[in-house]
Amino acid sequence: MMDAITCLISRRSIREYTAEKLTETDIENVVEMAQMASCWENTQPIRYVAILDEDLKNRIADEAAKKYPWNRENIHAAPALVILCCIKGLSGYEPDGKPSTKKGTHWQSFDAGVASAHFCLAATALGLGTLIMGRYEEDKIKEILDLPENYDVSALIAIGHPEVIPAANERKPLSEVLCFK
Numbered sequence: 001m002m003d004a005i006t007c008l009i010s011r012r013s014i015r016e017y018t019a020e021k022l023t024e025t026d027i028e029n030v031v032e033m034a035q036m037a038s039c040w041e042n043t044q045p046i047r048y049v050a051i052l053d054e055d056l057k058n059r060i061a062d063e064a065a066k067k068y069p070w071n072r073e074n075i076h077a078a079p080a081l082v083i084l085c086c087i088k089g090l091s092g093y094e095p096d097g098k099p100s101t102k103k104g105t106h107w108q109s110f111d112a113g114v115a116s117a118h119f120c121l122a123a124t125a126l127g128l129g130t131l132i133m134g135r136y137e138e139d140k141i142k143e144i145l146d147l148p149e150n151y152d153v154s155a156l157i158a159i160g161h162p163e164v165i166p167a168a169n170e171r172k173p174l175s176e177v178l179c180f181k
């Protein structure tokens, strides 16, 4: 079993996958771990819509990412695609619907980001690769998959067995990203 530090250091965005298909169990294993992510008042607002069907996945690529050819290719290249959604009105809101802070919808994206990180790290721990994608046509995805109106499509995550694991992209020096006061 991969230790946590190795997992954190070795995770990469994977854009080339082997042809090996994923099973529903593969996805369930990753989502079960991603569900352990922290979230706003344990509202658990994240929903994972997993697409293993090749034709449906390719339809998403061709119709919802046609304006972003590189993501269209990324989706075609992966054996599976997960649509990470956040139910609106939970993260950052009181039970009566009033915003809890001045940041409004901000905490929905925050919860989606925390969940995405867990998802990608869980996949890494299981020997899978992932790619988070932020450029897509949300309305098209909701239409094709008939998603509920209160779902915000937070990100697309391609997932599969990595064919090529690239070297780490350079990171900014610690002195630029960290300060002590």
Ligand SMILES: Cc1cc2nc3c(=O)[nH]c(=O)nc-3n(C[C@H](O)[C@H](O)[C@H](O)COP(=O)(O)O)c2cc1C
Residues within 6 Å of the ligand: 011, 012, 013, 014, 070, 071, 074, 131, 132, 133, 134, 135, 168, 169
């Ligand atoms: C919110 C977010 C959106 C992203 N959108 C895209 C995207 O649309 N297409 C893509 O190829 N990569 C996308 N990426 C991947 C980043 O380019 C990648 O994480 C970054 O270059 C660092 O590389 P690494 O993940 O291998 O460490 C996205 C990543 C995040 C977190």
